[in-house]
Structures are given as C-alpha cells and as structure tokens.
Amino acid sequence: MLRGKNILVAGAGGLLGASTVVEIIKNGGSVVAADINKESVEVKLSSMGVALSSEQVTTCSLDVTCEESVISFFDQAESLAGAVNCTYPRNDSYGAHFFDVTLSGFNENLTLHLGSSFLFCQQCARFFQKNEERFSLVNLASIYGVVAPKFDIYDGTSMTTPVEYAAIKSAIIHLTRYLSAYINDSRFRVNSISPxxxxxxxPETFLNKYREQTNGKGMLDVEDIINPIIFLLSDKSEYIAGQNIVIDDGFTL
Incomplete structure (x- = not known):
C-alpha cells in the first residue's frame, strides 16, 4: 500500500510511533524514524524486530519543540511522501487534577505540545511548497478533542484527563482544518485521527467502566489506530483532506 513512499514518523520511540514505523515497513514503505533520543528509538525498534541495517529505515534525532531542529530537518530532507506526528511533549506537572494546575504549567504544556504541532505542520507545508510533490500529513488528536471527558470512569483511580490535553487535542483538530484550507492544493493532504x-x-476498574461506554471493545489496541494511519498515508485516501477520523468503538456517541 505504501510501496515507493518515504514517510517521516516523529516520536518514533513511543508506543504508537514505534508501531507505526513497523506497519509502514510491512506495507512496503520506507521510514525516517525520528525522536528526541535517537538511541532509544533504535533500542525500541530493534526490540520489535526492525532491522536497523535495512534500507527501509533511517533513524535520526529530532526535537519538535525546537524551531532550529525542525527547520534544519526539513531543509535537509529529501523525497518525503508524508509524515505522522506521534510526539507527546509535556512538562513534569502534566497530568495534575484541574484545581492543581497552575497557569504557568498550563501555558508551558500548550507551548510544548500545541506549539510544536504548529511548527511541525508549518514545516511540512513548507517542504511541500518547496518540492511540489504529493504529501500526506497525519496529526494525532483524541476523542477528548471532540467531546468532553466522561469523568466518572476515573472514579476510584488516580487517573484523570488533563485539562491541557483536552485543550491541545481540540486545537490540533482545528489546526488540521486550517492548514488544509490554507494550502488549498490537492497534492498536499493533512488529516487528524482521534483515537x-x-x-x-x-487498572481493571477503569477498563471495565471505559468498556461500558463503548460498543463492547473497550480500550483499543495499538493496531486499531495504526491501520487508519496507513490508510491516510496511502493513495487510497487521495482526496480525504482536512478531516478528523474518530476511532473509538462508539465512545463518543
């Protein structure tokens, strides 16, 4: 499905990013696997059976929160057919309950995650305008960028949905639409997925409560998210642009 396509995966050392790399390779594509720590990416991919000596994979360091790092990467990049932004930058206070979040902590997390998403989108678009070759960008949003959290499923646990997360993910959905409308070229596609x-x-108590809000699947496996990403990177989604695809087994219904 991706034969002949070279795809950038940012955040390739994470749970979703590493699995995306593996699936792109399985579908015949080649990958630039980028993360802030190149060594950790190589360890992660090796543990998943990826042959780092293969011509299908290249690893590199990329700090999406650093303007110089991102601009430099795209200035030197060649023949990219798409990109997936799986990064998840955050500070040490991230995940605090609502009344424990400070203004400075909130602002810092928006800068780290939403700001870096803007920068990544901007430089993907500039890369396209420079090369004028087909390009598909996939952003990672969330169901909590679409609907308000269902806070009762967290009762009895220390878990919550951070307010920063909801604000950032909803903004990424609209940033995706903005960019698609702004570039206004069928050869450049940008979409988001909301898992x-x-x-x-x-914890099991949380998993049970979460499952009750779905059609029966409950929490998703990583593979459930990867297949739509591969679809959006492929030519089979050629005229899907500016869309947000929700993958949640009915959670948001």
Whole structure:
C-alpha cells in the first residue's frame, strides 16, 4: 500500500510511533524514524524486530519543540511522501487534577505540545511548497478533542484527563482544518485521527467502566489506530483532506 513512499514518523520511540514505523515497513514503505533520543528509538525498534541495517529505515534525532531542529530537518530532507506526528511533549506537572494546575504549567504544556504541532505542520507545508510533490500529513488528536471527558470512569483511580490535553487535542483538530484550507492544493493532504483510549496497563476498574461506554471493545489496541494511519498515508485516501477520523468503538456517541 505504501510501496515507493518515504514517510517521516516523529516520536518514533513511543508506543504508537514505534508501531507505526513497523506497519509502514510491512506495507512496503520506507521510514525516517525520528525522536528526541535517537538511541532509544533504535533500542525500541530493534526490540520489535526492525532491522536497523535495512534500507527501509533511517533513524535520526529530532526535537519538535525546537524551531532550529525542525527547520534544519526539513531543509535537509529529501523525497518525503508524508509524515505522522506521534510526539507527546509535556512538562513534569502534566497530568495534575484541574484545581492543581497552575497557569504557568498550563501555558508551558500548550507551548510544548500545541506549539510544536504548529511548527511541525508549518514545516511540512513548507517542504511541500518547496518540492511540489504529493504529501500526506497525519496529526494525532483524541476523542477528548471532540467531546468532553466522561469523568466518572476515573472514579476510584488516580487517573484523570488533563485539562491541557483536552485543550491541545481540540486545537490540533482545528489546526488540521486550517492548514488544509490554507494550502488549498490537492497534492498536499493533512488529516487528524482521534483515537479512544489505548491499552497500556491501566487498572481493571477503569477498563471495565471505559468498556461500558463503548460498543463492547473497550480500550483499543495499538493496531486499531495504526491501520487508519496507513490508510491516510496511502493513495487510497487521495482526496480525504482536512478531516478528523474518530476511532473509538462508539465512545463518543
């Protein structure tokens, strides 16, 4: 599905990013696997069976919160057919409950995550305008960028949905639409996906309450998110532009 396409995956050392790299390779594409820590990406991908000596994968360091790093990467990049932004930058106070969030902490997290998303989008668009070759950008939003959190599913746990998260993810959805309308060229496509919760060792009480809000699946497996990403990167989604695809087994209904 992706044969002949070279895709940038930012945040390739994370849960979703590393799995995206693997799936792109399985679908015949090649990958630039980028993260703030190149060594950790290589360890992660090796543990998942990726042959780092393969011509299908290149690893590099990329700090999406640093304007110089992002601009330099795209200035030197060649023949990219798309990009997936799986990064999740945040500060040490991230995840605090609403009344414990300080203004400075809130602003810093918006700068780190939303600001870096803007920068990444901007430089993908500049890369396209420079090269004028087809390009598909996939942003990662969330169901909590679409609807308000269902706070009762967190009762009895220390978990919550950070207010910064909801603000950032809703903004990423609109940033995606803005960019699509601004570039206004069928050869440049940008879309977002809004996943439901992804299984990652959450407590059973939470998983049960979450499952009750869905059509039966409950929390998603990483693979449930990857397939739509591959679709958006491929030519099979050629005229899907500026859209937000919700993947949640009915959670937002």
């Amino acid at each position: 439901g919760g992804i299984l990652d060792g959450q």
